[in-house]
Amino acid sequence: MQTISLRHLAPGQSAVVAKVTTGGELGRRLRDMGLVPGTPLKVIGRAPLKDPVEIKLRGYNLTLRNNEADHIIVEVE
Amino acid sequence: MSQAQLIVALAGNPNAGKTSLFNALTGARQHVGNYPGVTVDKKEGEARLDGQAVKIVDLPGTYSLTAYSLEELVARNYLIGDRPDVVVDVVDASNLERNLYLAVQLMELGVPLVIGLNMMDVAEQRGMKIDVAKLSQLMGLPVVPLVARSGQGVQELLRQAVLLGSQHPQWKPLNISYGADVDQGLSELAALLEGATPRQGLLSARWLALKCLEGDSEVMERVRENQALAGQILPVCQRLSEHMRATLDDEPESVIADYRYGFISAIARQALVLEREVRMDFSDKVDRVLTNRLIGPLFLLGVLYGVYQFVFWASKTPVEWFERLFGWLGGAVEATLPEGILRSLIVSGVIDGVGGVLGFVPLIMFMFFAIAIMEDSGYMARMAYLMDRLLRAFGLHGNSVISLIVGGGISGGCAVPAVMATRTLKDPQARLATILVVPFMNCGAKLPVYSLLISAFFAHRQADVMFALTIISWGVALLAARLLRSSLLKGSQAPFVMELPPYRTPTLKGLFIHTWERTWQYVKKAGTILLAVSLVVWALMSFPGLDAQQAARYERLAAQAQSDQERQEVANQRAAAELSATVAGRLGRVLTVVTDPLGFDWRTNVALVGGLAAKEVIVSTMGTAYSLGQGAKKSVDAEPLAKRLAASPGWTPLAAFALMIFVMIYSPCVATLAVIRRETGGWRWPLFAMLHHTLVAYLLALLVYQGGRLLGLG
Incomplete structure (x- = not known):
């Protein structure tokens, strides 16, 4: 088990959210969208310019920027 | 309407099918207003259950009930302040956990709640089986399964909501443990x-x-x-x-x-069974292609180009019908009314003015239709996804693309709703930059101007020139945004966290309602502001007119004329002199001092001044200017304005192109300026937009016209 930030996941890779290291507006927005510890997610892909990233969690697709993905620490196998 | 009419409020996540449900419940019995003090749309409608009318209020789509966004605050304050009899939370069954996050917050607030468990068909396709009775029992609320798009379960939901609401229950806040x-x-x-x-x-x-x-x-x-x-x-x-x-x-x-999520997970574990794992559903497969690094951007460009081709192709015939209708109407009035100020007012002021605008309704309608397809199918969110990195380079936000498109990025929007749409942008600086550059987009009101000039001077390359204008407007908007963000609007970036809804086939009903709503807004504007402006412009172009001495001179000349040809000559001279003597004529002439280097004559100047009120007025004013100025008072000429411009001396394709560039960029219309003032909370930014944009427009039109002449194009 290894913890890295969401930015460093490759397309197709799955992980589980370990921690969200930001508060304020961004933190609240991420929680509203269901990104809380224990949530499994999978990277679907990245936009043509490598940013933003598209992920799948709780059965739906979400997109966020790499610099926002930095705040999401995930556990990978 | 009885006084005891029950009020049902619809809450739910964006993309959960709230709009479909609202449409299914209310059909055509709906109208759009505003929540007090803010410009968030408040859609209200009426549903019928066993002959009884029920009022349906559609709350803004939100993921949460915090004070984080204006939409969430509006929804929350409506629930607290207006206390609807019952709240229906539209929950996407295929995305149960995240959707229940809002439901839990509604339960914490304690509102009388019914869950409309929508998209049961999608959930089933994804291999999910939901035990509705169990869910209802665990949450302690009525839960009604729905397929809102097809209307399945809608009546039952309404019945349950009315049943609960008519008991006027006490608010019962949910108490869960938070540790x-x-x-x-x-x-x-x-x-x-x-x-x-x-x-x-x-x-x-x-x-x-x-x-x-x-x-x-x-x-x-x-x-x-x-x-x-x-x-x-x-x-x-x-x-x-x-x-x-x-x-x-x-x-x-x-x-x-x-x-909260723990509470939800516990419920989902008991009520939701994943019968089979669908590794990759249809939407993901489509996304693999449409957001592919190479295919994605090409497809996006292809969509934009396809939209023009479609809109011009589809609207060609109806536009001709409208032109003929107003031509006929003008002729009929001419035939009935005696010559004089009243006839001139009705024909030149009202029919020509409003007809010039309404004539383009089919064009605008098909454009809104195309935009509705992109929104309802889920492609619009992909555009934001594909464009974010690029837009960020110019200091904007992926969501800016939606404002830019609503404002006319694919041509045919309106800056007013586009400026309002910037509210979804949480980054104040990026938002302000978006607001300021949205007016550069080719809104529906500029289309008539382009359409007129293109059909007069670029008749064989209509779609190509429109496409070029679109690219230019984007270029100007992005460069201007970059400059603004590195000068007046420095500052950091705000979150871009956005749902990519699954691709869906839009329903015809939904498309028609969206298209109709927006087209109607345009027509209302045409019918009110534009009628008023047309009348003001008509007055400016009719008074004070010739003085008695000059009038007597033309009377004399006419009396002396020997042939019909001479009489016509005198009439033309007189008409020109009359217009030249009006307030508008004088202003237009004064302005030629600055507009000569751009190739604009005084009639164009008058039209551009009128266009400050609303860009649609440019065409109607030119129509009035040319029909009056060429002595056509006797009859409404069947010849369209386009042909008249093409035949006029002084007009070249280059001058027409410079004018289109100027119209694209110069000061936003009064309505847009008013919205900018409201959204930015002062006169500073609307004044800035008015002066700055006009200056930029002048410089670019100058560059095009003089540069083109140097290259021997005009």
Whole structure:
């Protein structure tokens, strides 16, 4: 088990959210969208310019920027 | 409408099918208004159950009920302030957990709630089986399965909502545990708040306490108004916050959210069975292609180009019908009314003015139709996804693309809703930059101008020139945004966290309703502001006219004329002299001092001044200017304005192109300026837009016209 930030996941890779290291507006927005510890997610892909990233969690697709993905620490196998 | 009419409020996540449900419930019985004090759309409609009318209020789509966004605040304040009889939360069954996050917050607030479990068909396709009875039992609420798009379950949902609402139940806030620390803090705060708040009778002290711990800006502001109370409450919040940071390395608000999701997971585990794992559904497969690094951007460009081709192709014939209709109408009035000021007012002021605008309704309607397809199919969100990195390079935001497109990025939008749409942008600087560059887009009101000039001077390359204009407007907008963001609007970026809804085939009903709503807004504007402006412009172009001495001179000349040809000659000269003697003629002539280098004559100048009121007026004013100026008072000439311009001396394709560039960029119309003022809270930015944009337009049109002449193009 290894913890890295969401930015460093490759397309197709799955992980589980370990921690969200930001508060304020961004933190609240991420929680509203269901990104809380224990949530499994999978990277679907990245936009043509490598940013933003598209992920799948709780059965739906979400997109966020790499610099926002930095705040999401995930556990990978 | 009876006084005891039941009010049902619709809440739900964006993309959960709330609009489909609203349409299914109300059909054509709906109208759009505003929530008091803000410009968030308030859609209301009427549903019927067993002959009884029920009022349906569509709340803004939100993921949460915090004070984080204007939409969420509006929804929350409506629930608290207006206390609808019952709330229906539209929940996407295929995305149950995240959708229930809002449901839990509605339950915490305590509103009488019915869950409309929508998209049961999609959930089934994804291999999910939901035990509706179990879900209802676990949540302690009525849950009605739905397929809102096809209308399945809608009547039953309405029945359940009316059943619950007509009992006028007390609000019953849900009490769940948020862990020992938070629970203890909540009890402490609730005890303090119990006697103190003026809202105490309406809202539970525990809910207010919860909001205090979450650091909800609005509730905290209310608390701070009461100094004695604030003195007791703030230390408790702070103590808890410090305690949690020390023990859990976390904030109370995120701990609260975790427990909400824990509550939801417990429910989902019991009520939801994943019968088979669908590794990759249809939407993901489509996305693999449409957001592919190479295919994605090409497809996006292809979509934009396809939209023009479609809109021009589809609207060609109806536009001709409208032209003929107004031509016929003008002729009929001419034939009935005697010559004089009244006839001139009706034919030249009203019919030519409004007809010139309404004639383009088919074009605008098909454009809105195309935009509705992109929104309803889910492609619009992909555009934001594909464009974000690029737009960020210019200091904008992926969501800016939606404003830019609504404003006319694919041509045919309107800057007014586009400026309002920037509210979804949480980054104040990026938002302001978006607001300021949205007016550069080719809105529906500029289309008639382009359409006129293109058909006059570029008849064989209509779609190509339109495409070029679109690319130019984007180029100008992006460069201007970049310059603004590195000069007047420096600042950091705000979050871009956005749902990519699954691709769906739009329903015809939904498309028609969206298209109709927006087209109707345009027509209303045409019917009111434009009629008024047409009349003002007509007056400016009719008065004061010739003085008695000059008039007598033309009378004399006419009497002396020997042949019909000579009489016609005199009539033309007289008409030209008359217009030249009006207020508008004088202003237009004065302005030629600055517009000569751009190739604009005084008639164009008059039209551009009129266009400040609304860009549609440019065409109608030119129509009036040419029909009056060429002595056509005797009859409405069947010859369209386009042909007349093409035949006029002084007009070249280059001059027409310079004019199109100027019209694209110069000052936003009055309506847009008013919205910018409202959205930015002062006159500073609308004034800036007016002066700055006109200056940029002047310089670019100058570059095009003089540069083109140097290259031998004109």
